[in-house]
Amino acid sequence: MDARLSSLIEAAEKGDGSATEALFTALYSELHRLAKRQLARGGGVSLSVTTLLHEAYLDMAGRTGTSFPDEARFMGYAARVMRNLIINYARDRQAQKRGGLFIITSLGNENLDSAADGRELAEVGEALDRLAKLDPELAEVVDLKFFCGFSFAEIAAMRNLSERTVQRMWQKARIYLHQELRADTPV
């Protein structure tokens, strides 16, 4: 799989739809594997989503060689995959199916109760897919910020933008999601 990853990313960037699909599948299983490994490693250290992604990058880049894309580019893809992982996890949990997943459990039980509602997350995911068609960069900022917990500063550094700009992108995306999903909220 690893040798394929970089070529998949290349193909995906040229707009090859099936390559994009394959890329996300590959990343998904990779992140899933890492998450499980992390869980198995256990210990007192709670692993954050961002740390997991960094680790995933290093791990894959290490195995694939220098042709692997830079970390910032990688994060764009991985964050989208992470979104799906998280949504699936939230749904599974609600369905009381506690199999398989994953790191997030290491945050402890109290947190699970306050964790976001699976259905609502899924809706955010769908709305994000729509936003991605209009403005993929905005959707990506949401993936990085909301789902993966990167700070504005970190995203700014990744995208070589100012923090201010990233913040505006985030605000704009949030407006989009709000009017999509909370259309009936009086404003």
Added chain:
Amino acid sequence: MPPLSPDQWRALSPYLEKALTLSQEECARWLESLRAENPDVATQVKDLLHRHEAAEREGYLKDAPFPNASPGIAGQTLGSYRLVSAIGQGGMGTVWLAERSDGRFEGRAAVKFLNVALLGRGGEERFKREGAILARLSDPNIAKLLDAGVSPSGQPYLVLEYIEGEPVDRYCEEHKLDVDARVSLFLDVLGAVAHAHANLIVHRDIKPTNVLVAKGGKVKLLDFGIAKLLEGEGHEGAATQLTREEGSALTPAYAAPEQVRGRPVTTATDVYALGVLLYILLTGQHPAGSEIQTPAELLLAIVDKDPKLPSEVVASRQEIEPSARNLPEDADKFRRQLRGDLDTIVLKALKKDPEERYASVTAMAGDLRRYLRSEPITARPDTVRYRTAKFVRRHRTAVAFAALAIIASVAGLVGTLLQARTARQQRDAAIRERDRATRITEFMASMFKVSDPYQRPGSITAREILDRSAQQIEAGLAKDPEAQAHMMYVMGEVYDSMGMTSQGKELVSKALDLQRKALGTEHVETLTSMSLLGVLLTEEGQFAEAEKVQQETLATSTRVLGPEHQVTVRSMARLASVYNMQGRNAEAVKLKRGALAIETRVLGPEHPDTLVMTNSLVSILWSQGDPALYPEAEQLQRQALEIERRVLGPEHPDTLNAMISLGVIFRRTGKYAEAEKIYRETLIIQNRVLGPEHPDTLVLRDSLATAIAKQGRYQEAEDLYRETRVAVQRIYGPNHPHTANSTYNLACIAAVQGHRDQALLLLNDAIGHGLGVNTALGMETDEDLTSLHGDPRFAALVARVKKMAAREST
């Protein structure tokens, strides 16, 4: 209002963008004018802005579904602080906003939970003890550590003064500070660090996000000494840096070379990090440069790569990315102000060797203050003389390594003997060219004199001077073809010794044409040029052509100047080298023996040239890889060494050369302890005579490391390889085959010790930075790398190398 259609969104998007940049009042005014122009759009935009406010109010999507913060602890108290809310996730852990719970002091604090497991009871005590030391730091520019402890669940935490501010680099950028203002701000940082140093506390992790500028422009340093708290006893060093999970440790962009290499951290480490910080504040770019792609590259750059002058960075960024975000607006002025003293100060702080940096933060601050007052600074820039010296040093290096380039270009010929021969041949070459080097040095010095006096010394490279001089010879000496030819010959030698074979060949060919016309084909100078042309052709790998030229020289010279003339003997030896390169071993040995016999007869066994020739014969005998010839080689070598010690003295380069050669012979015949012994003897002398970073010393250190490794003392060998690599890269740059070879050595020693990840990382790096094709292709059979066999990553590297080789050969 129903959701917008995609078209509506697209149409409104630019307006929204604009609105979000405006302050509330500005926005209201802007909406009014928009309304006059396009009332529908204005209404819709206003609607969306209401959503923005609503989202803000509701905290819509504020909390990540699985926050990075530790869960469920809001409201808990730690000591006299109550946790209010998570405010951030840093590299080392989660940060919470907290309030005094006893109401004794107003004010808030930041509680930092550290992502470390403390080992046992001892770890906890140590943490508290260190925390108490840090809490003693009291400086207006240092965020005060209020308390340190371990939470009931066992997580260590620190309570710090709560600072609202922005990282210093962004502050400079957003406030568009000019150079002097940036330097002044930086001086506050230095003051704070100096205070900590006076209390024997090293920061260890200075970086822009740890240097905040609060409202009103006051600098505040965060996290003093915390890096040390985070480090468990006994796991420091590069491996830890690479594999640690904390975000900050993954990209140790602010680590000093000694941190990357796991060496002791001192106040000089902070000086370095401050140098990085100042570099970023003044150029907007990290000193490692903008091409860094991977953490491994970054680590290697920190250890090995000399940063560019800050003023040059600003200049080149101005050219490449004139609209870059963090490029100062008045980049021209910046560049002019940086040039000179600030360049010097920053680079002194960034020296790889801690001892070459400013001795203290206070000393650095002193120079910056002198800069602000326009007084002379104490740090010395690289002067013309320094650069000349450096050039000559490099040029001698080039001489020493010219032979290596030849070897590297001949595929399959040398095989496993590569290393042994490398050491031999470059020493031979160095000695042969020694006199030449002296002459060239004088010539170079005169060339520096003719350079444009108005140009800043730093902007002239040796190469430019050389090229300019080559042109000057054409024009300036046109009236005197003999002198012109002679100078061209000398310049050809210089180019040759710098490894610029084709330029050298061009000049020597021109010299030869002129000499043939002016002096005739049989003149000693003509023949001398011809012989050099033969050498250059050999270096280019044109062996057939080289052989022809050298044979012709030899024949003419034998006839005209006699069989015992220096030119005759030299071209004989050079022809032998061509044969050697072509793999015509018997002929090579025969010719070299013949040349040696003549030298011995004419000059006597103790003459330097005879001894050089002896060395050279040993080298050829040796390179056959035929064990039957080893005794003859060893015998000749011992004999030469005995004479050299007696006649030339124990410190003479030729004596050293013979010692090393003997070491190689020992090594190749499995007498590693003897090899180590003689290498060590030699190294002591070379360190004293040539200095520890002289190219010859570097080669010797590699050889010594190999001898040590062969005896199973891997850690010792690895340390030696690592130090050597640092110096090699400093001299040759990151993309040179020697550097790559050095990296390869490191990879081997890692692999031998079973550190497969590290070995693969290093191999990958070596291959990506110009590792010689032969070495690369030998990877599969290199016994040092056996532990990597079966690893798919290794297989991938081998495949990559083969592909590269195939591409090169087509």
